[in-house]
Amino acid sequence: MLDKDSLWQKLSEQFRSNTTDLTYDTWIKPVKPISFDGSTLTLSLPSELHRDYWKNQLVPNLVEYAFVITKGNIEPKFILDSDVNKEDKAKPVDNHSADDSDQDEFSFSKENHLNPNYTFDNFIIGKGNQMAHAAALIVSEEPGKLYNPLFFYGGVGLGKTHLMQAIGNKRLEDHPETNVKYVTSEAFTNDFINAIQTNRTEEFRREYRDVDILMVDDIQFFAQKEGTQEEFFHTFNDLYNNDKQIVLTSDRVPQEIPKLQERLVSRFAWGLPVDITPPDLETRIAILKNKAELDNLVIPNDTLTYIAGQIDSNVRELEGALSRVQAYSKLKDEPITTDLVYEALRGLKLSKDNRELSIVDIQNKVANYFHISINDLKGKKRMKSIVMPRQIAMYLSREMTNNSLPKIGKEFGGKDHTTVIHACDKIAEIIKLDSDLRKEISDIKSALS
Numbered sequence: 001m002l003d004k005d006s007l008w009q010k011l012s013e014q015f016r017s018n019t020t021d022l023t024y025d026t027w028i029k030p031v032k033p034i035s036f037d038g039s040t041l042t043l044s045l046p047s048e049l050h051r052d053y054w055k056n057q058l059v060p061n062l063v064e065y066a067f068v069i070t071k072g073n074i075e076p077k078f079i080l081d082s083d084v085n086k087e088d089k090a091k092p093v094d095n096h097s098a099d100d101s102d103q104d105e106f107s108f109s110k111e112n113h114l115n116p117n118y119t120f121d122n123f124i125i126g127k128g129n130q131m132a133h134a135a136a137l138i139v140s141e142e143p144g145k146l147y148n149p150l151f152f153y154g155g156v157g158l159g160k161t162h163l164m165q166a167i168g169n170k171r172l173e174d175h176p177e178t179n180v181k182y183v184t185s186e187a188f189t190n191d192f193i194n195a196i197q198t199n200r201t202e203e204f205r206r207e208y209r210d211v212d213i214l215m216v217d218d219i220q221f222f223a224q225k226e227g228t229q230e231e232f233f234h235t236f237n238d239l240y241n242n243d244k245q246i247v248l249t250s251d252r253v254p255q256e257i258p259k260l261q262e263r264l265v266s267r268f269a270w271g272l273p274v275d276i277t278p279p280d281l282e283t284r285i286a287i288l289k290n291k292a293e294l295d296n297l298v299i300p301n302d303t304l305t306y307i308a309g310q311i312d313s314n315v316r317e318l319e320g321a322l323s324r325v326q327a328y329s330k331l332k333d334e335p336i337t338t339d340l341v342y343e344a345l346r347g348l349k350l351s352k353d354n355r356e357l358s359i360v361d362i363q364n365k366v367a368n369y370f371h372i373s374i375n376d377l378k379g380k381k382r383m384k385s386i387v388m389p390r391q392i393a394m395y396l397s398r399e400m401t402n403n404s405l406p407k408i409g410k411e412f413g414g415k416d417h418t419t420v421i422h423a424c425d426k427i428a429e430i431i432k433l434d435s436d437l438r439k440e441i442s443d444i445k446s447a448l449s
């Protein structure tokens with residue numbers, strides 16, 4: 001069977017001889033083959049624009065060329081470059097794959113898994129990450145001393161992994177003899193399970209404890225994994241007691257990770273828990289500028305400001321928007337201007353705006369607004385501070401979505417449709433008289449729309 005690279009090379013040659021240079025350079029050249037299992041070929045593309053174009057225009061050609069090359073039906077699957085790193089993180093570690101020549105090793109042990117692009121040099125410092133950045137720098141200079149463990153937490157795509165790996169990359173640059181290990185919590189879990197299944201727990205322990213810096217990404221995935229938590233507890237203690245540095249990331253503070261053992265929660269707070277918050281406008285502009293320079297893109301300042309104003313959620317999306325603009329400019333063979341960006345991002349914004357509001361969106365917004373948990377919002381508690389938000393959420397679900405009463409009841413922990421009617425009637429009555437509640441509901445509605 002052809003491997004992914006040889007198959008992709010042959011397919012690219014076909015595309016090259018059957019399409020224009022512009023099409024080839026814009027749509028085919030940036031594609032990377034990720035895997036091929038004999039029937040599905042997974043390709044990574046730089047932007048959603050590329051993915052749309054491939055799906056709408058190029059798939060029939062690809063299937064046809066692949067049939068000629070392999071004599072079989074090949075189905076393409078597309079993922080985005082920005083997701084590849086994440087997929088790598090999430091992929092279970094298979095220590096015994098057929099073509100793995102070194103079957104006795106943990107795959108983990110073969111390399112440190114650091115992405116060389118995640119450095120301090122290309123990390124832009126802003127208000128939301130300056131404390132995390134400063135702590136990371138100190139730890140890279142003196143691991144195991146001041147902040148142990150160093151714990152980054154914050155929302156998706158805000159640079160936790162980048163900063164964590166920058167510590168490892170800097171340390172290796174300054175002190176190549178350092179034994180640095182980066183691993184996702186899933187990979188740790190998978191290695192541990194493999195070790196148990198193959199009676200190699202001693203080897204596993206050596207692998208994880210004989211390091212100078214251990215970094216575990218996304219430890220919220222330890223939630224509910226009792227055995228892994230137990231093992232990690234001992235790994236942590238061993239490293240900590242030997243003054244080895246531990247760096248951890250999570251999407252929330254340790255106390256909020258569900259079913260995380262109390263003794264781990266308290267240990268994670270021993271060092272420095274530091275949050276990373278979304279970048280402000282200036283930081284977003286600086287990030288875009290830096291990225292544009294790295295990609296040799298010429299973009300006027302006001303255009304950069306316009307892009308940064310459009311995407312305010314996370315840096316990964318900001319980078320995605322820039323790739324989309326880049327592809328669009330190539331496709332149209334026009335320089336990047338604010339007008340072109342407007343065109344390029346219009347689809348992106350439209351798709352967001354057009355997405356149908358769901359009951360879950362409403363539940364999240366209402367729970368947040370009233371500072372109660374989703375479980376309480378959907379549960380059976382009868383306190384006024386919970387019943388009122390619950391009824392408001394039902395009322396809004398009825399008003400702002402097309403869901404039926406039984407469906408709304410079901411989404412609220414399986415309640416009867418008469419409960420939903422009662423809630424809607426009650427809120428409709430109260431807002432006639434209560435201007436505060438009217439204002440609250442109107443605030444929630446505008447946040448949702």
Ligand SMILES: Nc1ncnc2c1ncn2[C@@H]1O[C@H](COP(=O)(O)OP(=O)(O)OP(=O)(O)O)[C@@H](O)[C@H]1O
Nearest residue numbers: 122123124155156157158159160161162287315316
């Ligand atoms: N301050 C920054 N300067 C430059 N690039 C950044 C910055 N913050 C994030 N990035 C880039 O944004 C992308 C997403 O960052 P990263 O993967 O580190 O986020 P994360 O917080 O670990 O997200 P997740 O929780 O989803 O794993 C990466 O390409 C990273 O290089």
